[in-house]
Amino acid sequence: MLDHAMELIEKESSQLEGILPKDYHAFNNDSLLHELLRLFNNDVLDDVGGDIIGRIYEYFLNKFAKNVAQDDGVFFTPKSLVKMIVYVLEPKKGILLDPACGSGGMLIEAVHHMHYSELCCGSIFGQEKNVTNAAIAKMNLYLHGAIDFNIMQGDTLREPKILQGGQLARFDCVIANPPFALKDWGAKEWNSDKYGRNLWGNPGDGCGDYAWIEHMVMSMARGTGRLAVVMPQGVLFRNQGKEKDIRRQMVESGLIEAVFPLGEKLFYGTGLSPCFLIMRRTMPANHSGRILMVDGSSILTPKRAQNVLEQKDIDKLYQLYVDYRDEEDYSRVVTLDDVRAKDYILSPSSYVQYHEEEVEPYESVRQRFMDAYEEMKRCEREFREAISDAGK
Template identity: 45%
Template sequence: MTLSSTEAGHLTQQQLESTLWAAANALRGPVDPGDFKAYVFPVLFFKWISDNWDHEHAEAVDALGEDITAEVEAEFHTFTLPDGCHWADVIGTAQNTGVKLDWALQRIQTANPDTLRGVFGDVQWANTERLPQSALMALLNTFQGVRLDPDSVNGDMLGSAYEYLLREFAEASGKKAGEFFTPRHVVHLLVQLLDPRPGDEIADPACGSGGMLIETALAVREAGGNPNTLRLNGQEINLTTSAIAKMNLYLHDLEDFTIVRGDTFREPKLLYGARLKRFDVVIANPPFSLQNWGADTWATDPYGRSTFGVPPANNGDFAWIEHMLTTMKPGTGRVGVVMPHGVLFRGQGAGKIREEILKSDLLEAVIGLPNNLFYSTSIPVCLLIFRATKPLDRAGRVLMVDASKRFVPGKNQNTMSEDDVEAISAAYHRGEDVDGEGGLSLRLVDLDEIAGNGYDLNIGRYLRAETAAEANVEEALLAYQEAREKLATAESVLAEKLKAAGFNA
């Protein structure tokens, strides 16, 4: 195996981020911006593994001398790197580089079945129609001049740079990239509300790139706890995105995690024997209003997730909620989920499920967020917080919070500042607006009052004293907005299929 000859030098955060963005730019033209992540992240991770192997090899030599055996040296290495599979072996291949890269990545995954299975995704590196040799070499050469070992970068830097690139992909590519990325400030707020603690078992049933799981670990560390005591679990249906989640966790110096790929509704894989595993914290920003999500088998779900009823076949929002509530530990469990406002007032089957959940007294808070925070949707969203055991002063009540005015305007997306996040978090935990600036409104509402409104949770009914007619108009407008977005998505999918079939507009 040939070791890299690049000299190690400590990188700044800006240099690292510039390198990552240059890697993305190397793909412009032959690769759709929405697919950049599938190419850049595996190459970054491969370089990181190789540079760390070199670093660990040097440590082994320092500790044991030049005569060490492969068996003894293996104890120094985080991952096994088979002969011929180092970064230098690939970058030194002048022709058919994609074939060599594909071979190396497959062998690395095979050599580390318990930790790296599927981590590099499913890119066909040897397909020069998709990725020309010139573009691949430009991508590889972007990383050739930097070292990613512990002497050059630390986990915080790598993790932050990784999140930077996720954000940049989402901004550059809109909905296609935004589907797997939740804005950091939203994640930060939701984690603060759920208050993860050392030793907790955490799960995200729609984990995307792993940002929610990583934020729980950062929150525990910032509070003075040991994040390595957390047991992090995620399920993600998309192969590329589940691979990105694994890479993301490793690059944040997190190793005790389980990321599984599959359909959470039809084939949940976070199991304890034949039952769903239970967790202290269940957190998610799942895809909104899924159609064809699996309603036909929900009534007889073997995991008991239909306790509150069967959601409509054309909208899986309450299926996510029911799944998450089923996986919440009795006593200590907390659930936090991002949802469209429609779950607060939709009728028919969804309305009956909402009623049953409210009667169970698991819902602690409804928090309406500012508009236009997400890359993947422009519809208003809210946070729903559930607890297996609510505080005594909130039993039989739901905390309603309108935080729609707490944001910083942006050109494409709005954001929430750290002050906004802290204000909303403090209001939730204390049950009052502590900043006194009028940016928030909140109220603890008795379940009897909610029942009197037909178990409608529209925030305006309780905080703005809207009449039934006014609330109905607002709900109709929100439903219309959701329907328009669904139509736009369907038209986009149709256009892509027509293009793939050779029909040009």
């Protein structure tokens, strides 16, 4: 019966065609499945919006992610981090791409940000290499109320599938948390990439981080394009292979608007500290030729098993971006000359001014110690004299 129900659902939505499981007959005697069906066969759920069902679905995805250790650089992006990034990009209009969409978390948050308006129709695009994850992303978007979306399954770096006129399609917003330090990603083909994605060079087959950045830059629309990409912090300072030269060209392109390294233990199953970069084709006038360096390493809420970005942390990070100014211990706006002087290192800790406690000179400390010592001896003498007088 469940298998037939899945077929009926697919007939109602071409977006879900061929992706829903149809092997529930294997669970005929499974009491857990029966209990789940009983719980969800509830009149209350008939009266709630589609997004509530989507949130339930996302809850289970989140719980599953906590129990799966990853060793291939792929990590489930915490919703709080996604929310922060979407705040900055503000995808309220235009079309949106996630070229490494996983289970669709970033696209879902974009849908939330768009408030389920008609802007969601035909404006959501994603590509995902893993067949199962691509199917999950489609179900996730559908359950959250997205009406018309396009999720393609395939290897984005080797075979991008979201094209227009034989070239990469261009998007107003590009957002992604691609696999970290991906090996064997297709460097050999990158040298002669027919889509021109090797605009700053080939980072080498040992690590695909900069290949993802180059792909996303080439996917930005001219004029309106902007992107946010989550990366390991190594992209800010690593010099392996051609990475330093690629980073130099990226800086000189003038596309980088802000750099945000974050604290550790924000991802499930790893203590790795991430960062994210914000890039724009067209900068606000007061941002042009400058980069906002934000040290977000201390802006988090520690938890026992995993740190999180609570709303107050998101608000703090977002306000630092909105203010786009120097703030002691947290941020500094630098010029391209400043970055050149640091040999193209993009780690904010190399630029942010940190509060330093005034160190008292040694002679002053020594004098205070001697004064206290003399005072102690005086008190001791007076105490002994008082004891002696009391005994007379």
